[in-house]
Amino acid sequence: MRKNSTKLIILSVIALICMLLFAFYDIKGGFGYAFPKRLERLFAMVITGTAIAYATVAFQTVTHNRLLTPSVMGIDSMYNIVQTIIYFALGSSSIFVVSRYLNFGVSIVAMVLFAVILYRFLFRADKYPIFLLLLAGMIIGTLLGSLVTFMQVIIDPVEYESLQARLFASFMNVKTELLFISAGIVTLAFLYGTRILHKLDVMSLGREHAINLGINYDKMVLRILILSSILIAVSTALVGPITFLGLIVSNLAYQYFATYKHSVLIVGASLISIIALVGGQFLVLHVFNLTTTISVIINFIGGLYFIYLLLKESRKTA
Amino acid sequence: MIELKGLSKSFGKKTVVEDVTLKIHAGAITSFIGPNGAGKSTLLSMVSRLLDADTGEVLLDQSDVKKMKSDAFSKRVAILKQANHLNVRLTVRELVSFGRYPYSKGRLNEEDHKFVDKALAYLNLTDMQDKFLDELSGGQKQRAFISMVIAQDTEYILLDEPLNNLDMKHSVQIMKILRKLVDELGKTVVIVLHDINFASVYSDRIVALKDGRLVKDGPTNEIINSESLREVYDMHIPVQVQDGCRICVYFNSNN
Numbered sequence: 089m090r091k092n093s094t095k096l097i098i099l100s101v102i103a104l105i106c107m108l109l110f111a112f113y114d115i116k117g118g119f120g121y122a123f124p125k126r127l128e129r130l131f132a133m134v135i136t137g138t139a140i141a142y143a144t145v146a147f148q149t150v151t152h153n154r155l156l157t158p159s160v161m162g163i164d165s166m167y168n169i170v171q172t173i174i175y176f177a178l179g180s181s182s183i184f185v186v187s188r189y190l191n192f193g194v195s196i197v198a199m200v201l202f203a204v205i206l207y208r209f210l211f212r213a214d215k216y217p218i219f220l221l222l223l224a225g226m227i228i229g230t231l232l233g234s235l236v237t238f239m240q241v242i243i244d245p246v247e248y249e250s251l252q253a254r255l256f257a258s259f260m261n262v263k264t265e266l267l268f269i270s271a272g273i274v275t276l277a278f279l280y281g282t283r284i285l286h287k288l289d290v291m292s293l294g295r296e297h298a299i300n301l302g303i304n305y306d307k308m309v310l311r312i313l314i315l316s317s318i319l320i321a322v323s324t325a326l327v328g329p330i331t332f333l334g335l336i337v338s339n340l341a342y343q344y345f346a347t348y349k350h351s352v353l354i355v356g357a358s359l360i361s362i363i364a365l366v367g368g369q370f371l372v373l374h375v376f377n378l379t380t381t382i383s384v385i386i387n388f389i390g391g392l393y394f395i396y397l398l399l400k401e402s403r404k405t406a
Numbered sequence: 407m408i409e410l411k412g413l414s415k416s417f418g419k420k421t422v423v424e425d426v427t428l429k430i431h432a433g434a435i436t437s438f439i440g441p442n443g444a445g446k447s448t449l450l451s452m453v454s455r456l457l458d459a460d461t462g463e464v465l466l467d468q469s470d471v472k473k474m475k476s477d478a479f480s481k482r483v484a485i486l487k488q489a490n491h492l493n494v495r496l497t498v499r500e501l502v503s504f505g506r507y508p509y510s511k512g513r514l515n516e517e518d519h520k521f522v523d524k525a526l527a528y529l530n531l532t533d534m535q536d537k538f539l540d541e542l543s544g545g546q547k548q549r550a551f552i553s554m555v556i557a558q559d560t561e562y563i564l565l566d567e568p569l570n571n572l573d574m575k576h577s578v579q580i581m582k583i584l585r586k587l588v589d590e591l592g593k594t595v596v597i598v599l600h601d602i603n604f605a606s607v608y609s610d611r612i613v614a615l616k617d618g619r620l621v622k623d624g625p626t627n628e629i630i631n632s633e634s635l636r637e638v639y640d641m642h643i644p645v646q647v648q649d650g651c652r653i654c655v656y657f658n659s660n661n
Contacts (some may be wrong), residue, residue: 299485302476350496
């Protein structure tokens with residue numbers, strides 16, 4: 089156990105160094121102008137990083153599968169489809185595009201509603217096993233994705249350009265005015281989230297053991313899936329979809345900490361997540377000179393890591 | 407006392423348990439026996455609320471199990487199913503500590519640690535408590551899981567084929583431990599068994615199921631005889647008495 093606390097301290101130090109570097113390295117122009125901007129971005133990255141880390145680890149515990157993430161349920165595609173429908177039906181000058189709050193609210197409500205409806209319809213305790221739920225999520229996600237592509241093909245090219253900017257994760261144009269409301273929602277979610285950490289530990293033993301130990305299993309699964317959806321929805325609405333981040337950080341945390349304790353796993357995954365985002369963004373800014381975006385880097389590395397995990401998994405079962 | 411009243415369960419069109427009513431006597435070992443697919447495990451799952459019954463109810467000291475709080479129930483009734491594959495990597499001690507969860511909610515106090523120590527000692531696991539479960543043999547693993555259920559310290563312990571994958575020596579060991587739990591600590595054990603001789607030698611009462619229906623329910627002596635067993639298994643099972651134990655010698659039966 090002590091070893092794991094040392095590991096957490098090491099990660100915290102690295103995360104702190106990344107954050108300091110990001111905040112102070114090579115500040116040009118007026119300090120008074122650049123510094124607050126950097127702080128805002130930093131803040132956004134910390135919120136997004138921890139939200140994605142918690143959502144992914146909790147989701148994977150409930151589904152008993154370390155290769156699935158909430159985006160598999162189609163929550164990311166729900167964001168894409170909401171934005172595309174708005175552009176398609178109302179155009180880029182509509183109030184739903186111009187007013188960031190309205191856009192944010194609509195996106196989050198749509199994503200969480202989508203998740204809840206999906207679970208309500210599919211989630212009937214002993215009737216459907218959880219893999220069916222996920223399979224359905226994947227199919228619906230693909231369907232939504234095709235719809236998005238369809239609308240994007242027939243949309244006005246200028247509108248498409250502006251839509252595209254929304255659908256790529258970027259910390260350079262964080263919607264800063266949404267920062268505080270996002271922070272509020274994420275904090276509330278975490279207040280509940282930290283109280284159920286020990287339940288997550290028990291639930292990782294599986295349904296039967298968890299029920300035996302007094303967990304109201306099916307109800308908790310639903311709650312945790314909704315909690316994950318909210319966290320993913322907020323982070324997606326704030327910076328756009330970063331599909332592979334959750335997968336990388338959760339699996340790195342499992343590998344690095346080798347424990348069942350969610351208090352350690354989730355804090356660890358959050359720190360790794362912050363390091364990946366802040367460190368990555370630092371590289372994008374100062375090494376790649378903005379020739380690429382962080383989501384491209386993360387999806388590239390994440391994709392490779394995903395293939396590695398798949399290969400490892402198939403070797404284990406072979 | 408646990409009472410089952412008119413319990414039924416079907417999966418799709420197949421009725422697995424049909425209108426089972428019985429009482430589980432406290433302070434005794436009750437064995438559920440019967441051919442494959444008789445509904446023994448399903449019945450046990452319904453008693454322990456792993457499965458919801460289609461109709462009927464389960465009463466624990468006269469109160470409906472469904473209306474009880476989950477964590478209150480988990481301090482009184484423990485269940486262990488047959489398949490015990492875990493997705494997480496745990497040491498024996500960590501697993502057994504989970505048995506204290508209904509009391510500790512994850513923060514073990516001194517008393518919890520004492521219970522864990524005792525449960526480990528009960529199953530001779532003290533020496534290997536820091537080993538990981540995936541390093542253990544099938545029998546040792548099974549004992550670790552039973553130890554977790556014992557740490558849970560419930561009045562009722564329900565076990566679904568705990569002797570699966572165990573050799574003779576370990577099977578006897580486990581059955582003796584269950585006997586001790588009942589005789590020394592006053593627990594009530596309900597167990598699904600395939601080996602009818604273990605049921606005969608160690609249990610106080612026997613419940614026999616066939617095609618989802620209750621066919622026999624009574625003290626072991628009244629049920630372990632060729633006549634009753636023919637009703638359950640549709641075959642001739644000679645019973646011989648050896649050292650005061652009724653042993654079924656069915657190995658070369660010609661129906």
